[in-house]
Amino acid sequence: MEIDSLILMGFIRALIERQFMQFALITGILVGLLAPVIGSFVVIKRLSLIADTLSHFSLAGLSIGLFLLNILRLPIGDPLYVGMTFAVIGALLIEALRSYYKNYKEISMPIVISLGTALSALFISLAGGFNTEIYNYLFGSILTVGRNFVFIMAVTTFVILLLIAIFYKRIVIISFDERYARLLGIRVGVFQFFSTIILGLVVSLSIETVGVLLVGSLMIIPVAAAMKIGNSFKTTLLIAILFSEVSVILGLWLSYSFGFPSGATIVLFNILILLMVIIIKKIFSSPHAEEKVAMEAEVRTE
Amino acid sequence: MRVEVRNLSFSYDYRPVLRNVSLNLENGDFLVVVGNNGSGKSTLVKCILGINRVPEKKIFLDGMEINEFRRRLRIGYVPQKLDDFNYEFPITVNEIMHVSRYSRMRDEDKLALFDRMGILELQNENINTLSGGQLQRVFIARAMVNNPDLLILDEPTAGIDAESEAKFYRIVNDLNDEGVTVILISHNLKPGRSNFNRIMRLTDGRARTIAASEYFERGVD
Known part of the structure; x- marks a missing residue:
């Protein structure tokens, strides 16, 4: 108990004293807010695999960025920008393939994932092989984000949330019932084009927090848990944000205190919450609960 | 709303579905379109809704050529089986109405609409928990939320119980009495339910207007 409180005190002191911890916390909270909001619309449209597809494609951009920077010595700045560009290109590619294979839309995902992974492997090798930077891209490195990234993240979050607030009604009706x-x-086409670009940007920015391999879970798992509890769209969204933020803060704490990879701890907390939701739902709803709901609905019709 | 279709032919990938269909509806008409599966009923509706793009000067809504018709909110549509809607994610009846409403409507008018559709008590319910009949009424309310003057219903009573069906027709008849033009697609129309004044029978994409009495004596074919 004493050790626990010491660890917690150490974490809080680090948050107060260390700038990198403040950056990590701000980034975590912003991603923890944005990811489930975007994730909700992705889940409704049954496109849950799109985040993973885009993160793999974004990795191709990041490795090409590393190759240009480290091997060709081109002054491209942060490989992150190449990664962001690739996430957007990947998103547009998915849209193009989805309209090409109208009746087999999901085919677009494995095609884009394969292309992204192949390009990543190629350019990681050309850029000098596996190193810490690549490891951080794969599994996240929230404790190493800089002032510049926090600024980009804050501006992106603000702009995206503002756009969602302005076009809320249209975005919701398109997600639930496109026709x-x-x-x-x-x-609808115009909205889809811009939401695809936004999705690409959010995915590539989330890579810094949990890494390519776990970005999808950050967007999808809090929503998967919340949709089993929420009774309305708004409460479901709020619950998803709450779960996501709790996971980010607890994950950051464990990651700092024990040196665990931040992405892994954040995602594992998300999974833990999902499991708790499923178990609690099972305990509190009797096997006939669904029939009961249906019967009550029938009675109301009378 | 007046609806005019002039010698419309329509094909999917060179497969003709509608052949020379013509139609003329005045304000407040109630048309029932009958025909077997694959006879072209839903295709005709999709053309009138603008989902299927048709050649110029084939369809006119209130005298305006359909490709130039921009006032889409004036058309209310209740789709077949409602399976375009993503159901499993939580959303309440009220939230559906809120995101579907793009014209001015006072809150008391909205509540009056809910009351009339028998969904006033359901407004804060998650739509996952509603029965087929209740859902059907929610979707007519959605179609009515922008005060349309053309209501298009595609097989709206498929899969709902007899009592909900009767309730559904009462609501549609009332709306029609108030001057809303109604187009109802049905493949098994029962007598005495809806107060239609026109019947169009589609057979292999060809249309023939018939009297109600003839329809009920001889059936669809």
Whole structure:
């Protein structure tokens, strides 16, 4: 107990005294907010694998960035920008393939994942093989983010949340019922184009927090847990954000205190919450609960 | 709303689905379109809704050529089986109405609409928990939330119980009495339910207008 409180005190002191911890916390909270918000719309549209696909494609950009920077010595700045560009290109590629294979839309995902992974392997090798930077891209390195990244993250979060607030009604109706949105005269294609770009940006920025291999879970798992509890769209969204933030803060704490990889601890907390939700739901709902709900609904019809 | 279709032919990938279909509906008409599966009923509706793009000067809504018709909110649509909607994610009836509403409507008018559709008590319910009949009424309310003057219903009573069906027709008849033009697609129309004044029978994409009495004596074919 005493050790636990010492560890917690150490974490809080680090948050107060160490700038890198403050950057990590701010980044974590921003990603913890943005990822489940975007993730909700992704889940509704049954595109849960899109985040993983884009993160793999973004990795191709990051490794090409490393190759340009380290081997060709080109002054491209942070490979992150190449990664972001690739995430957006990957997103547009998915959209193009989805409209090409209209009846087999999911085919687009493995094609883009394969291309991304192949390019990554090629350029990682050309850039001098596996190193710490690559490891950080794969598994995340929230404790090493700098002032510049925190600024980009803050601006991106603000702009995206503002856009969602302005176009809230249209985004929700497009997600739930695309055909009806078209009938209402909403320009679905334009919205889809911009949301695809936004998705690409959020995925590539989230890579710094949990890494390529775990970005999808950050977007999807809190939403998967929240949709089993929420009764309305708004409460589900709020619960998903709450789960996500709790996971980020607890994950950051364990990661700092025991030197665990931050991405892994954050995602494992998300999974833990999901498991708890599933178990608690099982305990509190009797086997006939669903039939009961259906019967009550019938009674209301009478 | 007035609806005019002039000698419309429509094909999917060179497979003709509609052949020379013509139609003329005045304000407040109630048309039932009957026909077997694959006869072109839903295709006709998709053309009128603008989902299927049609050649110029084939369809006119209130005298305006459909490709130039921009006032989409004036058309309410209740789709077949409602399976375009993503159900499993939580969303309440009220939230669906909120995101579907793009014209001015006072809150008391919205509540009056809910009351009329029999969904007033359901407004804060997650739609996952509703029965088929309740869902159907929610989706008519959604179609009515922008005060349309054309209501298109595609096999709206498939899979709901008899009582919900009767309730559904009462609501549609009332709306029609108030001047809303109604197009109802059905493959098994029962007598005495809806107060339609026109019937169009589609057979292999060809349309024939028939009297209601003829329909009920001889059936679809």
